[in-house]
Amino acid sequence: MDEEKAILWQQRIQDCMSSGLSVKRWCKENHVSSPTFYYWKNRLEKEQGEISEKTMPVFVDVTPTAPLRADHFGSSLHITWNEMHFDITSKEDADLAAYFIL
Helix, strand or coil: CCHHHHHHHHHHHHHHHHHCCCHHHHHHHCCCCHHHHHHHHHHHHHHHHHHHHHCCCCCCCCCCCCCCCHHHCCCCEEEEECCEEEEECCHHHHHHHHHHHC
């Protein structure tokens, strides 16, 4: 795939999606044919899907090797996951975070 074209179409697709316009309207205003827009959108999504399948994260269970103790929490741990934010400063905070993450 021509890298320059791919970058151009990624930008066009992003512009369309963030414009608030329908694809048909955006294409008309930007002098792009709808079939060409969808061709590139599908092509880039397919290519991205192939890339992301190769780089999918692997999740594993993590089990502490020793029980959590209160003195382990001398400083805090900050976790941001999607829209959730956790500041873990105690065992209770760790238990709560585990509840939401699992």
